[in-house]
Amino acid sequence: EVQLVESGGGLVQPGGSLRLSCAASGFTFSSDGMHWVRQAPGKGLEWISYISRSSDTIHYADSVKGRFTISRDNAKNSVSLQMNSLRGEDTALYYCTKGPNQWGRFDFWGQGTLVTVSS
Amino acid sequence: EVVLTQSPATLSLSPGERATLSCRASQSVDIYVSWYQHKPGQAPRLLIYDASNRATGIPARFSGSGSGTDFTLTISSLEPEDFAVYYCQQRRNWPPLTFGGGTKVEIK
Numbered sequence: 001e002v003q004l005v006e007s008g009g010g011l012v013q014p015g016g017s018l019r020l021s022c023a024a025s026g027f028t029f030s031s032d033g034m035h036w037v038r039q040a041p042g043k044g045l046e047w048i049s050y051i052s053r054s055s056d057t058i059h060y061a062d063s064v065k066g067r068f069t070i071s072r073d074n075a076k077n078s079v080s081l082q083m084n085s086l087r088g089e090d091t092a093l094y095y096c097t098k099g100p101n102q103w104g105r106f107d108f109w110g111q112g113t114l115v116t117v118s119s
Numbered sequence: 120e121v122v123l124t125q126s127p128a129t130l131s132l133s134p135g136e137r138a139t140l141s142c143r144a145s146q147s148v149d150i151y152v153s154w155y156q157h158k159p160g161q162a163p164r165l166l167i168y169d170a171s172n173r174a175t176g177i178p179a180r181f182s183g184s185g186s187g188t189d190f191t192l193t194i195s196s197l198e199p200e201d202f203a204v205y206y207c208q209q210r211r212n213w214p215p216l217t218f219g220g221g222t223k224v225e226i227k
Contacts, residue, residue: 035216045155045163045206047216059214095162104210105153107174109162 002026002108004096009113012086020081020113022096027108030054030074033101036081037109038092046092049081053101064090086117121145121209123152125219131227138194140222142207147187151211154183154192157221158203166205167192194224202226 008020022034036049049070050059058070067086072079079096093114097106122145132138142152150170157163165174167183170190180195194201207219 044221045157045208045218047208047214047218050214050216061215104151104213104216105165105168105208106155106163107165109164111162 002098004098004108004110006094006096006110006113009094009115011116011118013119014087014117016086016117017082017084018086018115020083020094020096020115022079022110024077024079024096024098027098029077031101032098032107033103034070034072034079035097035099035104035106036070036079037095037097037106038090038115039095039112040089040092043092047104050104051079057102083115086115088117091115091117120215121148121212121217123207123209123217123219125205125207125222127222128220129223129225131225132197133227134197134199136197138192138197138201138224140192140194140205140207140224142185142190142192142219144188144190144209146212148209148211150186151209152183152185152190153208153210154181155206155208156201156203157206163206197224 003025005023048061051070069082093112095112096110099105124143126141154167155163171183204221
């Protein structure tokens with residue numbers, strides 16, 4: 001059974017940092033590309049970052065470029081999102097998703113982890 | 120950036136009725152549109168990829184069509200579990216990957 005389990009969310013002050021993690025199981029992690037997608041309260045889905053299976057291709061949405069860093073560890077079947085300089089508009093439910101490598105589609109999603117940026 | 124516009128924003132239907140959801144792209148995305156179902160408190164689920172291919176385990180009542188700039192998701196006969204928000208998403212020109220604003224299918 002495919003599982004993606006996110007962790008690391010919480011309450012953080014504006015300007016602060018947070019590191020999200022996603023533990024993967026039930027599939028060959030090193031074969032798939034991984035993404036982070038978020039949903040702000042009452043809003044739709046927003047793609048924010050992608051990392052290829054071998055980490056040689058990384059993309060970010062303009063809204064997080066220069067502040068967020070995606071990484072993965074194929075030995076540990078995990079992907080992370082380091083979030084710095086957080087803003088109120090980063091408040092959202094953050095989903096870890098997977099898809100075919102280099103293809104921008106999301107075959108499976110985790111349940112999400114909530115990030116709240118507020119003083 | 121490719122902008123996807125979904126219509127209508129809300130669709131009020133009864134179980135057993137046919138649902139037709141639209142997604143229009145600001146430029147051609149060939150066939151590279153996926154559709155996702157999202158229920159409150161749950162993870163989104165891939166329904167359709169590359170315009171018309173059902174994902175694994177998706178019932179045959181869900182179908183997708185279209186190419187270029189106009190795409191449609193059809194639910195042939197609504198089941199109680201189908202009431203949810205549906206998003207289209209394109210992968211023709213990325214980054215960024217983009218989603219439509221969603222269509223809420225609610226019980227009439």
